[in-house]
Amino acid sequence: MGWPVNRATIGRAGVPDGRAVRGGSPRLLVLALATVLGLLLGGVGATGATAASVCAGRPAKTLGFGTGELRVYRTRSYACALAVAAKPGARRRMSVQIQPRGGRPVVDSGNFTRQAGPVTVHALNRCVRVSGTISGRTGSTDWILC
Secondary structure (H helix, E strand, O other): OOOOOOOOOOOOOOOOOOOOOOOOOHHHHHHHHHHHHHHHOOOOOOOOOOOOOOOOOEEEEEEEEOOEEEEEEEOOOEEEEEEEEOOOOOOEEEEEEEEEOOOOOEEEEEEEOOEEEEEEEEOOOOOEEEEEEEOOEEEEOOOEOO
């Protein structure tokens, strides 16, 4: 006795006529797209330390303090900073500030769960000063990236 064949199975791989599927299975397409999306977003179990940064450029300085860390990134023309909580979770008061020498500071503050920022300033041939506060604990730098 052979396999039952109907119009829905004709032309698919593995059925008695043996023809290959031209467009592929929708389930395989969804699986492939989910895999690519997972890899782009950092994969399963990505944490704040391993997740991709929201600032452009290369890491220039990291300053740890009691409740988190202050991260500074640099491109050729810009500097970017963010304050990241050591233990993300409940909303709490956070702020981050970056100031180019001779310019005004740029500030992001509010009640956040994971990070304050990013804040970016034009810093071509300029030093910057950065500070961040998470739950009342502050980390700050002197003039850096000179």
